[in-house]
Amino acid sequence: MTTSQRPPEYTVRISARSKRARIEVSHQGAVQVVVPLWFSLQGVPTLIEHHKKWLQRSLTRLQQRGVQAAVPPSQILLPAIDEQWQLHYMADKPPHEATTSSSCKAIIDSTNRAFYELPPEPHRYIPLLQQWLQQRATEVLPRWLTQLSSECALPFNRVTIRHQKTRWGSCSARGNINLNRNLLLLDPAVVRYLLLHELCHTRHLNHSIRYWQL
Incomplete structure (x- = not known):
């Protein structure tokens, strides 16, 4: 995510065991929305928009960690x-x-x-x-x-x-x-x-x- 207006790319996984919809961010920065069987896929963009600020913080933190890890210590x-x-x-x-x-x-x-x-x-x-x-x-x-x-x-x-x-x-x-x-x-x-x-x-x-x- 580069700007606050642009949502991140994400994948959707339907889980029979999941009881509620949730958003997961991997260590590599991949965003996945996990939804239960009863959840309407039309509600996924709204879920992403609702958690947009949290996603921005999470992805920015991962980017910063990646930059820090790439720079050898002095x-x-x-x-x-x-x-x-x-x-x-x-x-x-x-x-x-x-x-x-x-x-x-x-x-x-x-x-x-x-x-x-x-x-x-x-x-x-x-x-x-x-x-x-x-x-x-x-x-x-x-x-x-x-x-x-x-x-x-x-x-x-x-x-x-x-x-x-x-x-x-x-x-x-x-x-x-x-x-x-x-x-x-x-x-x-x-x-x-x-x-x-x-x-x-x-x-x-x-x-x-x-x-x-x-």
């Missing part, structure tokens, strides 16, 4: 450790000699916190940056956890850095702690709290009163 912020890394893609040339990372297969200048020669395609640079974030988290988070462990006299067995979708961390009965690499994207005070939270689970695996008294 930097990575790691608030937890107060780092900002600049990203330069293959069209750019490094201003000086930098170190080559054998694992990421991109040129990483750790001194100036910059990436060079990153491939511009999302399906290529995203895995590289994810792999690098995993490495950076593996370098930083275990040291941070060990320091807090010593300060609070809460020893743990071992720590593993993972990419977890639903948890920031976990602790097993053996004192093994898993930490989410995305902790580097959080505020340092929040990360400290989450690390202490898992260390306290080395004493009490639940959230009982004794746990909160630690």
Whole structure:
């Protein structure tokens, strides 16, 4: 939809299970009107007109997301450790000699916190940056956890850095702690709290009163 006067293109699907007419917008921006068997197809244009503003907002939001996704990021912020890394893609040339990372297969200048020669395609640079974030988290988070462990006299067995979708961390009965690499994207005070939270689970695996008294 480009103007408020022009309705979007849409398809109509008759559903025997549907109890009311509804409009669906897919992630690709396709508009579909789902109507029950008893619904008159002559009423579809009126339904579209009635929800025209909602459709405009939904389609505009999808277009904006598409534009944002198509533009490669120019930097990575790691608030937890107060780092900002600049990203330069293959069209750019490094201003000086930098170190080559054998694992990421991109040129990483750790001194100036910059990436060079990153491939511009999302399906290529995203895995590289994810792999690098995993490495950076593996370098930083275990040291941070060990320091807090010593300060609070809460020893743990071992720590593993993972990419977890639903948890920031976990602790097993053996004192093994898993930490989410995305902790580097959080505020340092929040990360400290989450690390202490898992260390306290080395004493009490639940959230009982004794746990909160630690």
